[in-house]
Every structure is written in C-alpha cells, then in structure tokens.
Amino acid sequence: MACQRRVLTVDDKMGGHLTNIMKHFSFVKPRFESFVGPRRKYICLLQAIVMLLAQIADDTRQEGKKRRRAEEALDAITPSDTIACGLAADYAEVCLSFIRVFDTNSHDPALSLAQRDEFVDTLTCLFLDGYILAKVSSAGESAAGVPAAKTLTQIAYEQLSPMRTFYYGHKTKVLWNGTAKEDAKLSLQSL
Secondary structure, three states, X not given: OHHHHXXXXXXXXXXXXXXXXXXXXXXXXXXXXXXXXXXXXXXXXXXXXXXXXXXXXHOOOOOHHHHHHHHHHHHHOOHHHHHHHHHHHHHHHHHHHHHHHHOOOOOOHHHHHHHHHHHHHHHHHHHXXXXXXXXXXXXXXXXXXXXXXXXXXXXXHHHHOOOOEEEEOOEEEEOOOOOHHHHHHHHHHHO
C-alpha cells in the first residue's frame, strides 16, 4: 500500500486512471474466472509492484531466498511479458463477459446466435483488426469528462512508457528502454 501511495504521490494516478489504494487481493482456486481480476490488478499496479519487489530485493534484513525470489520476479517483468499479459487479460475479460451471458438461470436460447455473433465480432475487431492498441481520443476523456475506456493492453503499454528506473542493490530495473519497443513488437507478432 505504501508503494501505491508513492506512485499516487508522483503521478496522481496508477494504471487505468486508478486513484484509490487497493487493499484487498485474493485468489480463489475453484472459481474459473479467478484469473481475470488478478491480471487487471497486476497491470494497473505494475509500477507499485516493481517498486515493492525492488525494495524486497534490496533489503538486507530479508532472508536470502526471499531477496532472490524478488530479484527473479523483477527479471521476469519484461516489456514483452507485460504486453502479453495485457493481451491475455483483454481476451479473458471478453471471454468471461460472453460466458456470463449464458451463466443465468433463464437464458433465452433464441438470443444465442446473435450473442455468439457479437462475441466473434468483438474478438475480430479487437484482436484481428488491431483495435486492442487503438489510440484513445487525444483529450483522453469521453464527452462526460470521464476518462475514456481503455483496453488492458493499452493500460499495460502506458505503464511501461514513462521509462521509470528502479534501483536495488547494485542493479537497476527499467521497465521500458530503447529495445523494449522492438521486444514488444516481436512478442505481438509471435502470438
């Protein structure tokens, strides 16, 4: 929570225009959709997570195993991994919303074909036509003054772009550097 406060102090918001400090994190293994929410949180809190991991990796009071795990987690956070996580999160959210249409006691089967077509159109528009990374209006707000809705892939990209540098021990962690854009493009092409 302290890392989230620090990010809010510096930037006034975290990923996805998140301005509140998140306190509750839980994973429920039996629930099939329990992978959707954590991905959203991970992407929106990326800078706070990296800050926390850097602090753990640098804290000599921590046992060596814990510091090494934090350092390994930092090494695993790459631009291509972050963009792939955004894509997977967007795909999961679209699929989950489609599943929820049928997850009712009284679904009208006459609507199924139209609902399936809408689902396929959404997937085609986002993932095949490339709107998953489409730019939001230049003002970044809708007509009502509310921040425009963004995909999680867009939020992940925005989390990487400030090129923040985190220092721990004798090492640095840069989320986005000169080669990161090319790495992210390669990860998108390999999917």
